[in-house]
Amino acid sequence: MSNVNFDETLVLKNIEGENSSDILNYMAKNLYNKGFVKVSYADAVIAREKKFATGLPTEGYGVAIPHTDIEHVNQSAISVGILKNPVDFGIMGEETEKTPVKLVFMLAMHDSHSQLKMLQSLMGIFQDEEVLRYLANEESEVKIKEEVSKRLNLNHVKGGE
């Protein structure tokens, strides 16, 4: 059911930026270079983040889930960005409050309802301090990919249900 593209080339480590827009631009360009999103995605995701912030303070590292309208997406994909130093993102649902974000889960969503399980699993990661710490500190992109894939159940066994 869930055809969400994700591999180690979508895991970006040690990203640096002055602000959230720098980070989003960098991650969006990578998704664009791989053909998962349209050229309009980067500006759209930055604009949307300004209007509807997606930063989430957690018990561990702050996270953000930038995303935008489906019209900017070619194929569903998720990209994980681990920031070298936390950058402030607006807090979801708050007027001006910000939170330092270490982990960015950029979502390129092509449709909504079929991804419910993946989104729920993603929120499960946000509520698990240990996993957040692992993702923030692990050096290997491949290992990060494996952990996230496992948590989000993105690796479907052939012939499985």
Added chain:
Amino acid sequence: MSEVRKGKKTVLVACGTGIATSTVVSDAIEKMAKENNIQIEIVQCKVTEVPAYESRASLLVTTTIVSKTYPFPIINARAFLTGIGLDKLKERILEELKK
């Protein structure tokens, strides 16, 4: 309210795009309603689409800022995403659903 509402309550679940966080929140509220045997209708939408449902909604649960005022309560649903303050949030929503 001058008119007594009967039947199902309509609960609006809104986020910025109507595709990501509202999907998770809608499912959580649906489960809560089922567990408590409360019949509700959930409408998932973008926050900009809320005015279209103004006349029939009893509650707005949202993950984003709502700049307009509405005749129904507005509840911030961020706790469904982070788990922080989740019990309190569920209590608050249930209280509204039971009204």
